[in-house]
Amino acid sequence: MDERRAYILKESNTEISRLQLLSVFFDEEAVYKIFLRSQVIHHLFESNEELDIDKLELFHVQFTSSVIELLRKIKKNNEKNVSLIYDEIHMNEELIEQMNSSAYTEQNFNLDKQRQTLKINLSLRKLFDVLSDHSSEFPFSKNINSFSSRYAKDFYYSITPDELGQLIRYDPKDMYVDVHASIERKLMGLLCKHDFKTTFFYGLKSGQLIIEVYKFLDIDRYFLFFPSRNLFLFCDLSILKDVDWTTNLSEKGKIIQELSYKNDQLESSAAALKTYIPKEIISLLEENYLKISDLNFLEHLNNFDVQANILKAMLKTDLF
Secondary structure, eight states: OOHHHHHHHHHHHHHHHHHHHHHHHHOOHHHHHHHHHHHHHHHHHHTOTTSOHHHHHHHIIIIIHHHHHHHHHHHHHHHHHHHHHHHHHHHHHHHHHHHHTSSOOHHHHHHHHHHHHHHHHHHHHHHHHHHHHTOOOOOSOTTTTHHHHHHHHHHSEEOOHHHHHHHTOOOGGGEEEOSSOEEEHHHHHHHHHTTTOEEEEEEEEETTEEEEEEEESSSSOEEEEEGGGTEEEEOOGGGOTTOOTTOOSOHHHHHHHHHHHHHHHHHHHHHHHHTOOOHHHHHHHHHHHHHHHOTTTTTTGGGOHHHHHHHHHHTTOSOO
16 A cells, blocks of 8 residues: 555544544534445545545545534534533522521521520410519510521511501500510410410511511411510411412522522533534535435545535534
C-alpha cells in the first residue's frame, strides 16, 4: 500500500471516529445513519484498491468534515446554554440552603408549637387559680409572646381587620376580668371540665396584630388568645371564610418548595437541551444521508460541491 493511500485511510478512520463520538453524544438517528454510511464507504475504499482513494478524501472534505463541524458547533452552543441553566440551579440551591439554615424553619415551628401549647395550658390553669383566689399574681408563663413574635411573619394566616374585629368582639358581662387577663366565663368552665387539655391550632395575623387559635383535644371547639389584650375568647372559625386551611407551609416554605420544583424543571430542561438538534438541522442531516446513500453518488462526487456546501452554509446560520 502506497503512503498516500495509507495516510488517507488513516485520516478517514480518524474522521469516522469523531463522527461516532458525536453520534453517541447526540443519540440522533440521522447522525447515527450518517456514521454507519460513512463506515460503509470507508470499508469500500479500504477493500478495493482499484478505487480512486482521492475520492474518499474528497468525500470526507465535502460531507463528513462539514457534518462534524456542524455538530460540534451545536454541541458547544448547547453546553453554553446548559451552563447558564446550571448557574441558575446553583443559585437556587444556595438560596434554599440559606432559608433552611435560617433561624426559624418548619421543624422549629412544629417543635415550638408544642412548647407554646404547654405554656398556654399552664397559664390558663394559673389564671383559674388567680381568679378563684382573687389574687393579683401574674398568671402567664415566661416569654409567652415570643412564639408569635418569631413565627407570625412566616407561619400565620392573614385575615382582614374586619374579621379580626369580629373574632375579638365580646360582651363584658360574659367575662371574667383580672388585672392581667380577661377570659369568657363559659370558656373557663369548659377548660376546667376538660382539664385544660388543648393544642395550638393556627396563628392569625392582621397587620401587626396577631391571634393564636387553640383547639380542645377531646371536642371540636376552639378558642383564641389575643396577646395584645391578654384576652381569651371562644373562636368561631366560620367567620374566616376565605382562609385556606390546607395551605400549611410557611411563606419561606412555599418559596423553598417553588425553588425546588423549578430546579427539577431546570434539570430536565438541561438534560434535554444538552443533546438538542434543531429540526431544520435534522432535516439537513437527513438530506445529507440520502445523498451519500445514493448507489451512484461516488461516480458523481465531483459534482456534489453545491449540495455539500449547503452544510457549510448552515454553519453560519442563527438556528442554534
